[in-house]
Amino acid sequence: xxxxxxxxxxxxxxxxxxxxxxxxxxxxxxxxxxxxxxxxxxxxxxxxxxxxxxxxxxxxxxxxxxxxxxxxxxxxxxxxxxxxxxxxxxxxxxxxxxxxxxxxxxxxxxxxxxxxxxxxxxxxxxxxxxxxxxxxxxxxxxxxxxxxxxxxxxxxxxxxxxxxxxxxxxxxxxxxxxxxxxxxxxxxxxxxxxxxx
Numbered sequence: 651x652x653x654x655x656x657x658x659x660x661x662x663x664x665x666x667x668x669x670x671x672x673x674x675x676x677x678x679x680x681x682x683x684x685x686x687x688x689x690x691x692x693x694x695x696x697x698x699x700x701x702x703x704x705x706x707x708x709x710x711x712x713x714x715x716x717x718x719x720x721x722x723x724x725x726x727x728x729x730x731x732x733x734x735x736x737x738x739x740x741x742x743x744x745x746x747x748x749x750x751x752x753x754x755x756x757x758x759x760x761x762x763x764x765x766x767x768x769x770x771x772x773x774x775x776x777x778x779x780x781x782x783x784x785x786x787x788x789x790x791x792x793x794x795x796x797x798x799x800x801x802x803x804x805x806x807x808x809x810x811x812x813x814x815x816x817x818x819x820x821x822x823x824x825x826x827x828x829x830x831x832x833x834x835x836x837x838x839x840x841x842x843x844x845x846x847x
Contacts, residue, residue, distance in 0.1 A: 663742065670738055670746035677734045678751065681707045683788065685755040688740045688774065691830060693721025695759055698828035700725075700733040706754070711738040740774055744782040753787045756794065759830060763799035775806040777813060784815035784846055791846040794824065796839055803840035816844040 678684070685703070687696045690710030700708045710733065712718055721735040736743070764772045775795065783793065793816065795806050810816045822843040 666739070667742050667746045670736070670743055671748070673736060674743075674746055674751075675748060677736065678707065678709070678748075682750050683707065683752050683754045684709050685757070686753055687711070687757045687759070689758060689761050690717070690721055690735060691759070692717050693724045693735060694830045695757070695828050696733060696735075697721070697724040697728055697730060699757075699826050700730050701728055702826065704730075704732055706732060708733045710735045711740060711743050713737065713739060741779055741782060744779075744786065747786055751786065753783065753791050755792050755825075756783060756787070758793070758795045760797055761802070763797060763802040765799065765801065770805065773802065773805065775802075775809050777809060780809060780813045780816060784813070787846040789846055792819075792825070793844045793846070795842045795844075796824070798838040798840065800840065803842060807842045810842060810844045815847060817847045819843045819845055 683706075685699070685706045685708045687699075687708070687710040690696050690712045693710060696708055696710040700706070710721060712721070712735070715737065718735050718737055725733050725735065738746075758774065761774055762772075764770055787793075793810070795803075795810075797803050797806070807818060810818050822841075824841055824843070
């Protein structure tokens, strides 16, 4: 039985998902395949990627308005029409994607590691979210995860190895390099690449 607080939270989430569904439809139109960056930060990486791969429709999501404003400014400065930045919580965005839209590539660069043991449940890489991604990913879709945090790297690799829909690619090369705000700040990088099986 749901408490009033739980019911209110579920209703608020459903409203956000519906608003996102409308926004995604407006921004992407009939697009049926996207490259997704979860936690796009200031947009450094995705704008560089979108400029290099101009035929791909790219979407970057983040929760912070200031980051999204900086991302949008970079997109406009380069005149890129194949990139869209949206304010969204990742699981809500994935739940809002139209049934015909599929993910071709997924990038997660330097997510919050939530380093304390009690915080690990807040990490995006969880079985439930990997299933969400798998359900809308094309066969052969690559999931590219990068962190500076050793424990989160081990965690993400383990979760991907355990998940039946993802196959970890040991030693696989990162598909596109571009300097990012966080990479320049943190310098260290640990990668894990997986493919939708």
